[in-house]
Amino acid sequence: MATLTITAKGQITLKQELLRHLNVTPGQKLQVDMLPDGRLAVGAAPKTGSIAKFSGILAKQGTPRLTIAQIKKITEDAWAGKR
Secondary structure, three states, X not given: OOOOOOOOOOOOOOOHHHHXXXXXXXXXXXXXXXXXXXXXXXXXXXXXXXXXXXXXXXXXXXXXXXXXXXXXXXXXXXXXXXX
């Protein structure tokens, strides 16, 4: 069992061994459930969203969804100041 130290700010740092066990990487979120006996259950938060949903929000109502290539072109043009 690993022992963690609580900082003055009330934070803890999970050791690499624990992160590997949870199969999480930097930037990912954890889900914590409070159990009735005062313990916590910690696990990787489920991933949500998809590229298909993202591209769907870019489509105008009544028009087809944009392809990745179209999104890339629009983004490049915007960064280049063409739009």
